[in-house]
Amino acid sequence: MAAHCHDCRHHAIVSTDRFPPDLPIPEISLRLRCSACGSKRVGVMMDMQAHYAWLTAETGWKMEVRPFRTMVEAVA
Numbered sequence: 771m772a773a774h775c776h777d778c779r780h781h782a783i784v785s786t787d788r789f790p791p792d793l794p795i796p797e798i799s800l801r802l803r804c805s806a807c808g809s810k811r812v813g814v815m816m817d818m819q820a821h822y823a824w825l826t827a828e829t830g831w832k833m834e835v836r837p838f839r840t841m842v843e844a845v846a
């Protein structure tokens with residue numbers, strides 16, 4: 771499937787052979803890491819509408835990078 775990094779816009783095709791076939795897409799995205807910048811905010815391009823709905827529900831992410839980075843800096 772196609773994956774993309776939310777932080778640096780890196781795109782890549784990743785194999786899902788190493789994941790269980792019944793693993794939900796959001797779970798797969800959590801197991802991916804960007805090979806360009808190391809970010810774990812990786813999205814997968816299969817059912818984007820459902821993915822974004824899940825992402826928004828879980829993290830409040832709405833196409834905005836600044837709030838997330840502010841949160842990370844506060845934790846660090």
Ligand SMILES: [Zn+2]
Nearest residue numbers: 775778804807
């Ligand atoms: Zn990246």
